[in-house]
Amino acid sequence: MSQESQHGKWSISSSEDEDERLPPSGTTTKSDKTTILQSPSPPKTDSVSIKVDIKPEQCDTSTSSLFIGSEARKSAASNQVNPVKFETSPSLAGKRKKAVPEGSGWALSDSDDDDDADVKKKTINNNIPKKEPSSPQAKKQKVANERPPSPHGRVYYVDEPEDFFESTFPSLNDTYGFYLNKVTGLDQKYNSGALHIKDILSPLFGTLKESVQFNYCFDVAWMVKQYPEEFRDRPVLIVHGDKREAKARLVRDAQPYPHVKLCQAKLDIAFGTHHTKMMLLWYEEGFRVIILTSNMIRADWYQKTQGMWMSPLFPRLPKGSSNTGESPTFFKRDLLEYLATYRAPELEEWMQRIKEHDLSETRVYLIGSTPGRYVGADMDQWGHLRLRKLLYDHTIPIPDEEQWPVVGQFSSIGSMGIDKTKWLAAEFQRTLTTLGKSSLRSDPPLYLLYPSVEDVRTSLEGYPAGGSLPYSIQTAQKQLWLHSFFHRWKADTTGRTHAMPHIKTFMRVSPDFSELAWYCITSANLSKAAWGALEKNNTQIMVRSYELGVLFLPSAYNMKTFPIQRNPFPVSSPSTGFPVPFDLPPISYTSKDQPWIWNIAYTQAPDTHGNVWVPS
Template structure:
């Protein structure tokens, strides 16, 4: 059975949200600058529009009163997410997500779904990388706190009964037999952008979608070796996703874990001698290795997959994810020079530059393999982040200034573009400053509104899509899905101004409205939301750590984390804009771009609250009878 969520105490804080005991290790915007630079500083080459943002009302979040809860104790020595390996913040959050509290009058979950909770591997945290230290330094070793049972609460019903689910009985079972039937997506798909399969949905809403088993299927090539770049790993689960004939082929794990987390990761891999490791260098505080990429080397060629999913089952189960899958790149003829096989988007050059930034001997063999293949069919641009402080021309190599440069060079001004909104969608939020001008509109939005060499005078609308409490409560997973949305109380309290930008997560057009997002997308849409000026899918959430932040009077940019995504611009597809698909399933019948949520976005109502993961939600049960109570 489930036990209370654990939030280890560091600071007691009064707020609009009530009085909670929370960690105080949030990102400090005034951290002293360290490191030296050798290049001459200069202003970014890209001209940027000026802004006069409209004042936004500052919302508040109602105080939530605690309620008595009956908790059935766990068995002694119950495992806590032992298979989830990531940063300390990640593992602390994993414990929180697994140990959800049962609503006091609801029956328990049964069968396989209940077993997932008890073994710690089914509801593992999907992402907590970007709160810039809010939950750093917590330990999983402390014993869980348990509320004393109340004599007035009802007894838990027998295990073979379940709460009624609005999503039908398929919700409670594992993937159906045909769920893992691998099939090659439509070969005429021009974008090569795919959503993931989601357990519990009607089969038609998974048509053309991909599971990790599909990606690694022999239908895509005879695998010789692979490299898996990611933030969080379940090694045993990952190995099991490879087809049996490829299951012992060499795999290189590129990760950012240190100390105890690294030791746990290595321990996981002991039964698998074909699994090897490369540790990414993280020299700036609160940075993470958050890139999610697969390099797949086949007998027939080479492939790159850039995705938003961690290598844990929870991320491929009932969450909305996205991915770009490259064509199968053929090997260049013997004697070809290293710079042959380049694409019009310079994808090969940029991928090699990104891998070189790791400064890792373990990646040299992969760098050489890429040089030996023809990547000329690629139609997307690569946008990465790597940790460091950059000046001069290097400022435009990474993060949002890299995106700004590409939009400046490869898009065209559009008539009436001041009415074309920017839409950002993400699953985690960092500390952005005391007001919107500090980073969001003063820096980030300026990048997102760049269209060629135009210079607009006022900011177009900025819609930020992030799930509300009600979105999480009524999701396929219920409250445990909120463990993948690590927006903390201590960060939210400092930036209540941000909440006025928020829009609901809704995806009825794709049949996925209740699969909580772990995908991260950014785009520029027409006023009627039928056209896109560009589209970007990435691992980067809404944080300065991921995108970079200007320093020293805008002569230096500091990036904390590794991130990776691909940018679609219409000119690379011989188009002026991308049409938006109104009915993306099945994918083969769609000629437009698949946006994973409903357009136009729906603004928060006065009653809506953004999901905050480390405060209780005990006023009503979720779709499985759970409540969410940090203690």
């Protein structure tokens, strides 16, 4: 079976789902394959890649060190370094497709991809076509055929304007502490109230003494430069999940910075990843927690839509005080329990610091995932059952709730099974539709927002944005049923349409899309590895990865529902409206739309930089 659109054709097999036997989320298969941006070459010339003087990152690290992380991210970096302009001749596209069989893909998973690295390294390497030695003539053609300058100039990353990093307290969202990231290339008003990492670490928010950075992907040199000069030598602890070669590279990259220390997260279940993204910031004035969706690399803070929750500045408790500093949402307890799962001596001092601070102003609930198999009361502590428990305990049924849609938005998709009853409806959708202690099991509409090929093609980054959307053909071809739930990533009213999402959000919204019953921002994508899957006749839940997010419930804000802020930009003052980062109502895929599949070719139309996408 095959599907065809204006963006090309991809083959679909009828293979059965083999979810339990496939390497899940975070399996990084090392191979020499890369994805490049390229196009058909002019007639009567050989097919060549064009290399342009483009800086993948503005930092002092080597190119290889910038590629730490998933194969998808390596692909995106390679795309930026080796693009080729779009041509109308089909010659190169045809040759490339013969070299890489259509639909064969790479079977390489990102930190966000789940259960689908079903081709082993040996198989992949055997399928790599042997490269012919480059000739002097080909080298000359690289210069002659060099693409025109992109909209961003001759370097991929452009310098932000002088006022890009200016933050002022009046524009901050004091109601929810929920922010989007700043995006280079947008009108200034669409960055009003948004934050860049330099804003977060600026002296405006406190006199920093030490910090911890939890994340999946790091560029250490770039990270260090984001700290203001006066804080740049303050101790930083990196909590990561890298092993073997990736860990060795991270250790090497941290060596020039004696104030940077490393802490490896224990991943006791195969193929799990450390996908949590959190900052712990200890100031002279107090303590702050930030839970976010961005990796610690420049690409994630440049032209992608990301989100974060920033806590209030937590003051230190007076010595001898009987006040525990706990919040009504038990955020302090839950954060300490989450950190304890690392079993890391490096975090013990930080846990003690948290105990010494007053977190009582926190109004969000913590939702974490940690690797393990949990039974009994522990099943409600982690993953989607944690979300279900909170919705059961702290929300109330809504009249006609079966008409209140559930909206999920994410940047990667795992293997869901051969139909929706295997996990999506049986477990996850039941969690998302829980409202209070009602026995009613409503079946409201489920809208899943995931970028189409056209969304990626017309984005600010163009096709390289797809390197952070690692939905593979191997997964997609086994769950075509899932695509009927898909809706376009669209954000016209926010003015941020063309910044592809890496943010992950889940929510329950009113039929007229004016109110929220609840809202969650998290590092967890649509995967069993991230949210957990029930086992042993629903008496046990198995979670593979570390994830972290926060849940906003109206009851914690003395509201019945959250009003949705329709036009959040520019931000001028605190608002009671919740700034949903995409347009509502969602727009479903048309018959011509295809979900972005990152390991197949797109040669029918150029992206915003005049390039096409061909895995090779």
